Amino acid sequence: MIASVLDWLTSSATWAGDTGLGARIVQHLWYSLLAVAIAAVIAVPLGLWIGHTGRAKSLVSVANSLRAVPTLGLLFAVALYLGPKIEGNLAFLVPSIVVLVILVIPPILSGVYAGVEAVDPASRDAARGMGMRGMEIVRQVEIPNALPLMLSGLRSAFLQVIATATVAAYVGLGGLGRYLQDGIATNDYVSAAGGAIVVSVLALIVDGVLAVVQRLVVSPGLTGRSGGTRSSRRGMSGTGEAVAPESESLLAGQPDRPSQPAARSAAH
Amino acid sequence: MIRFDGVTKQYPDGTVAVDDLTLTAPTGKITVLVGPSGCGKTTSLRMINRMIEPTRGTISLDGQDTARMNEAEMRRGIGYVIQHAGLFPHRTVLDNVGTVPRLLGWDKKEIRERSRELLDRVGLAPELADRYPSQLSGGQQQRVGVARALAADPPVMLMDEPFSAVDPVVRDQLQDVFLDLQGELGKTIVFVTHDIDEAIKLGDQVAVLRVGGKLAQISDPAYLLAHPSDDFVADFVGRDRGYRSLQFQPSPKLPLAHERTLLVGESTDGMSSAWALVVDNERRPLGWVEPSRVEGPVTTEMLHRGGTVARASGSLRGVLDAALSSPARRGVIVDDSGSLVGTVRAHEVLSLIESVDRPDEDLADAFAESEPETSR
Ligand SMILES: Nc1ncnc2c1ncn2[C@@H]1O[C@H](COP(=O)(O)OP(=O)(O)O)[C@@H](O)[C@H]1O
Ligand SMILES: [Mg+2]
Numbered sequence: 292m293i294a295s296v297l298d299w300l301t302s303s304a305t306w307a308g309d310t311g312l313g314a315r316i317v318q319h320l321w322y323s324l325l326a327v328a329i330a331a332v333i334a335v336p337l338g339l340w341i342g343h344t345g346r347a348k349s350l351v352s353v354a355n356s357l358r359a360v361p362t363l364g365l366l367f368a369v370a371l372y373l374g375p376k377i378e379g380n381l382a383f384l385v386p387s388i389v390v391l392v393i394l395v396i397p398p399i400l401s402g403v404y405a406g407v408e409a410v411d412p413a414s415r416d417a418a419r420g421m422g423m424r425g426m427e428i429v430r431q432v433e434i435p436n437a438l439p440l441m442l443s444g445l446r447s448a449f450l451q452v453i454a455t456a457t458v459a460a461y462v463g464l465g466g467l468g469r470y471l472q473d474g475i476a477t478n479d480y481v482s483a484a485g486g487a488i489v490v491s492v493l494a495l496i497v498d499g500v501l502a503v504v505q506r507l508v509v510s511p512g513l514t515g516r517s518g519g520t521r522s523s524r525r526g527m528s529g530t531g532e533a534v535a536p537e538s539e540s541l542l543a544g545q546p547d548r549p550s551q552p553a554a555r556s557a558a559h
Numbered sequence: 560m561i562r563f564d565g566v567t568k569q570y571p572d573g574t575v576a577v578d579d580l581t582l583t584a585p586t587g588k589i590t591v592l593v594g595p596s597g598c599g600k601t602t603s604l605r606m607i608n609r610m611i612e613p614t615r616g617t618i619s620l621d622g623q624d625t626a627r628m629n630e631a632e633m634r635r636g637i638g639y640v641i642q643h644a645g646l647f648p649h650r651t652v653l654d655n656v657g658t659v660p661r662l663l664g665w666d667k668k669e670i671r672e673r674s675r676e677l678l679d680r681v682g683l684a685p686e687l688a689d690r691y692p693s694q695l696s697g698g699q700q701q702r703v704g705v706a707r708a709l710a711a712d713p714p715v716m717l718m719d720e721p722f723s724a725v726d727p728v729v730r731d732q733l734q735d736v737f738l739d740l741q742g743e744l745g746k747t748i749v750f751v752t753h754d755i756d757e758a759i760k761l762g763d764q765v766a767v768l769r770v771g772g773k774l775a776q777i778s779d780p781a782y783l784l785a786h787p788s789d790d791f792v793a794d795f796v797g798r799d800r801g802y803r804s805l806q807f808q809p810s811p812k813l814p815l816a817h818e819r820t821l822l823v824g825e826s827t828d829g830m831s832s833a834w835a836l837v838v839d840n841e842r843r844p845l846g847w848v849e850p851s852r853v854e855g856p857v858t859t860e861m862l863h864r865g866g867t868v869a870r871a872s873g874s875l876r877g878v879l880d881a882a883l884s885s886p887a888r889r890g891v892i893v894d895d896s897g898s899l900v901g902t903v904r905a906h907e908v909l910s911l912i913e914s915v916d917r918p919d920e921d922l923a924d925a926f927a928e929s930e931p932e933t934s935r
Binding site: 411413416417418420421422423424427432435511513515 | 641644645704
């Protein structure tokens, strides 16, 4: 079985053509990206607004309760309801995307909200006290500080959407779900297993890419990653003492009270 | 000049945090608001930059009612320092300091230069510029907080217990740095603390508030210690206020006694007195030894270091403390460069104290004039 799945995965016949694995991967990523993009356009500003104003917090719980809705059931309901109202190919695409968007709004929204909520109130207070206006606080203080949790939310949204985009195949669309759907229907377990493996690998790769993005965009001040440079800078404080003898030497003897942000975990 | 005129703040839950407060914080001076926890200090301070809206009354800056100013613009012209510094964790130290200049749209290079200059002024080494706040000690964070507040050179500074979260040694250093800076910059400062010692050390003018947000007394610190207006203020300024008030009395000419001294490495042989003072080559005092108890040359391990050292140009408090703390009962007095000029005994200091008047009622008149509620 394993050998035949490997054969299937490495055979050029599997990959070739409009309905080959390559094309299916592209379709799959396209559905996922579209769903996450639409969800983000809705959830990011909403989460920022809820976090910034502290209003309508219940929306976050409501969104989270959506996670309990069974995806497949929702898909058929939406397809039955919307399908007849839409022309052509879109009749299948729109319901699938709607379902996926509903699926990924909760992780994105909770991530953004939790991130903004977790911003140190003293930072926000100082920002306002120094004369930042609402949007300046959002852009210069809340977003940069919320980024770690925002991006965790986004990552879990991608993991979920890539796993779940397979359902699109149930309403006749493409994507990697085709292999699962058709494979099982025709007892072709090799391609079904191959498709499942590709979905998992794809999810891991996308998550890995996002992890790299997260490293690049999150300030080192928030992750404590600059810890490595810290000890070397410590070593240099000999020169610091020359500049400010009384202060530096005494302060250096202080037990450091690092207000290291507590390891931030995803809020879900 | 910052003026409170009949300012009251009642929170929506009914708490009256500040009650009919009228006071003036003069230009170029440090006005300290002091009082027990919950007496409305923070509320008063935050009403100045309208972080909190007064329920009644007006607050004016140089005669202009703040209620009619644009909030954000006004705040950019007022330095603001809070207890835990409130630094932005995602920005480097340098970028934290440049916050307000950036809001004001200064040129990038100008911002960097100004920020570096300020780090230097608050006594932070230049290599700290690229660190993040989480990599600094509490005292360093507060220095950055002060530098950040000063960045755009605002004429007014509001400071809410900026030094109370650090340990006493660091607090003392921060207070000294702060006083030095103020000596150069002459900002109009309103400073909040619950620590009466800090209030007395820093304030040109001290306003004592009682719980319920009422002004109990406002005057200069020397007068406050000498003439508390009622039991509450007397209690609050503390039991040793008589002693502490000496800190505002410069020492008159001291009756200094010549002290025989030794260098480290010299022998005490032939010294008859119970205690002998050891100094270094520049005659800076190092400590006391008991000649009867030591043999051979004096080593630094033998020294008693319990005694404090006072400057002849300092206050009577320092001089008296030097006399009281000296194991030899002779207080060590030095000149401004730290070299020994002689010793003085406690009873001599006390005679001096008795010969000097306590701070006079007149001293407080300047403040009483602008402050009709002093006698409340
Ligand atoms: N937002 C608020 N709502 C209700 N009461 C408040 C609020 N902020 C402060 N208080 C109350 O107002 C009083 C004064 O508070 P505050 O100005 O913070 O005092 P201080 O800074 O002197 O400790 C206290 O009794 C406090 O509990
Ligand atoms: Mg307070």
